[in-house]
Amino acid sequence: KNQVEQSPQSLIILEGKNCTLQCNYTVSPFSNLRWYKQDTGRGPVSLTIMTFSENTKSNGRYTATLDADTKQSSLHITASQLSDSASYICVVDRSYNTDKLIFGTGTRLQVFP
């Protein structure tokens, strides 16, 4: 069964600290893996997109890693800010197609001062 599992479900950290979110997938075939940020009451916004040949990709304080062999990805947030409070969704694209995105349920991150 094609699944994308994220952990933890929720996370609370203090402002300025780093954190890492995990994503494991059992999706086949695999085209690319995406991380989205979704603020409360808003639509998801893309952070990174990685193909199977890419091991890491950064977007400012966000760094995503991908291990296609173990089917694991992580999103590392450096020096967290209050504005990082959001849900982070891992998405796997099964193919170069329009209807093959498998969404994880997200990790809800709360950053406190």
Next chain:
Amino acid sequence: NAGVTQTPKFRVLKTGQSMTLLCAQDMNHEYMYWYRQDPGMGLRLIHYSVGEGTTAKGEVPDGYNVSRLKKQNFLLGLESAAPSQTSVYFCASSSKYSGTASNEQFFGPGTRLTVL
């Protein structure tokens, strides 16, 4: 550019009522999508369109219909609303696949629908 916009933002319906959700994009994207997001579940694709005048079923199409009469607009219709359709609905758009893997989808702000 406004990106992807959705109307309305909120709506409450009674069981059996009908309504249409409107999605508009100003990025000249070929592809458009309708998703629903429910608590504890990932986004699920309802219907999508690969171009003006075309539509196709996604993962959870039952109870919904769509139309893409203009390239910039994608309508989602509920003919007879049911409580199971209470959800947050997101529209998204993307450019036509060009053989690369970076076909990013841009999402609208969502419509929160409650069916009583």
